[in-house]
Amino acid sequence: MIRVLIVDDHTIFRSGLKRLFSDENDISVVDEASNSTDALDKIRKHELDLVLMDVSMAGRSGLEALESLRIEFPQLPVLILSMYSEEQYAVVAMKAGANGYLSKDAEPAELIGAIRKIAAGGRYLTNRGTELMLMQFSGKDDRPTHQKLSTREFEIMRMIANGISLTEIGERLNISVKTVSTYRTRILEKIGVKSNAELAKFALRNEIV
Structure with a gap:
């Protein structure tokens, strides 16, 4: 039996997943959580085989x-299930430690197959996701600029684009404001913009926020 924790801040979506999995003899939803803090508490509480986590939640994101x-x-399998396409988040999620990435518009059979594969010790990406990952190891890198950021740079970029202050970002990530500011400068240079407003426009244009 694959024991699953569902982490998503939409009650209706969690209920839909539980109904979907109820038809499967080898998948059991042990518990659910609506935010990252609750999720970590329940991961400590239960014996789990897989965490199914949304990337975009109120408060701390799925990547955080x-x-x-x-x-x-470090060994608990995590499948990221997101409303964002693979071009936006797949590479970043896998670099952050996810075992798989799947868009929420995927077919139910594909989701169930991904859960089984990851729970068995594998990884899961669609053909496009695999292509994006392989680009990192080839001489030609056509990935969007934001996918070339480190995981921490990407997360700080999202927070800045969402209007979160440098002070609050530092508090959430447990780093100094000076360190956040250094990250901000590096991010602006890599993306090729000069202000937070331009960064926010870049994030919207690339459907990151």
Whole structure:
């Protein structure tokens, strides 16, 4: 039996997943969580085989939660299920420690197959996701600019684009404001913009926020 924790801030979506999995003899939803803090508490509480996590949640994002999760539970399989396409998040999620990435518009059979594969010790990406990952190791890198950022740079970029202050970002990531500012400068240079407003426009244009 594959014991699953569902982490998503939409109650209706969680309910839909539970109904979907109820038809499968080898998948059991042990619990659910609506935010990253609740998720970590329940991961500590239960014996789990896989965490199914949304990347975009109120408060700390799925990527932030994944970073904390990997510190405490480095071997626990995590499948990121997101409304964002693979071009936006797949590479970043896999670099952050996810075992798979799937868009929420995927067919139910594909989701169930991905869960089974990851729970068995594998990884899951669609053909496009695999192509994006392989681009990193080839001489030709056609990935969008934001996918070339480190995981931490990407997460700080999202926070800045969402209007979160440098002070609050530092508090959430447990780093100094000076360090956040250094990251901001590096991000602006890599993306090729000069201000937070331009960064926000870039994020909207690339459907990152």
